[in-house]
């Protein structure tokens with residue numbers, strides 16, 4: 001089968017095109033697995049972290065991609081939840097132990113045995129992939145394949161981030177960085193918290209305009225001061241300066257949720273500016289988001305269909321995955337990028 005694979009930790013600066021189009025063995029589903037004929041796969045910032053080694057794959061060569069939509073082509077012997085022809089999605093969570101405290105409490109994203117799609121198991125930058133029936137999700141009919149793809153990571157992790165803010169209706173929310181995830185979070189937040197004002201922070205004029213189009217009450221550059229203090233903020237940037245700025249803008253008792261699997265080191269020295277009274281005192285809280293739980297994916301897909309969320313997607317061919325990733329790296333973002341297989 002056709003696949004875009006990563007063979008080693010790589011750097012865009014040196015190699016430009018880290019993924020290679022190859023003929024890869026078609027996977028065979030195990031007893032409780034589904035063989036999926038992939039239709040589309042979303043492109044995520046986490047793929048840059050995998051390629052550049054900040055969250056390195058555990059197998060090489062590896063097929064990246066964890067926002068997969070396709071149809072069941074074959075089922076393992078013990079599969080009872082899905083049948084051939086069903087449309088399913090695969091998210092970042094590929095498997096977890098199912099037995100530990102975290103798994104039992106519904107936080108299988110924190111399981112020690114957590115395996116990620118496209119990092120610890122082959123993902124969706126290919127014509128076929130496999131997934132356990134317990135980690136495949138039916139896609140609500142209202143969404144096309146292209147629309148569904150970014151919901152599976154950008155949307156789901158955005159949902160978890162929003163949940164972790166413990167936000168209440170009327171609280172102010174800051175969205176720091178306005179890319180694939182934030183453009184979905186704003187739609188969720190406006191639906192769930194109609195009396196809340198949302199302030200967007202983004203480097204590019206295009207992203208700020210997009211935020212205003214989607215209903216942000218204000219949009220400014222990272223470092224600008226919003227018209228009101230923030231009760232909660234969600235950071236989706238790869239950098240450190242936005243965190244310092246967000247902490248400064250938090251109201252007393254405010255909470256910053258950092259939705260990033262890894263931060264890049266380019267501006268890490270900015271952390272020295274962290275000033276206890278300005279940035280942390282008054283019971284400000286910081287919480288990171290790690291992965292997504294199975295429950296987040298199911299709950300979010302239902303919420304997304306009810307709103308309904310309309311993801312804005314930019315389409316690339318599988319063969320152009322390197323181009324899509326490079327654009328993501330250089331921040332030419334509007335909505336989410338999706339590969340058609």
Ligand SMILES: [Zn+2]
Nearest residue numbers: 044046153154
């Ligand atoms: Zn992702």
Ligand SMILES: [Zn+2]
Nearest residue numbers: 097100103111
């Ligand atoms: Zn577990």
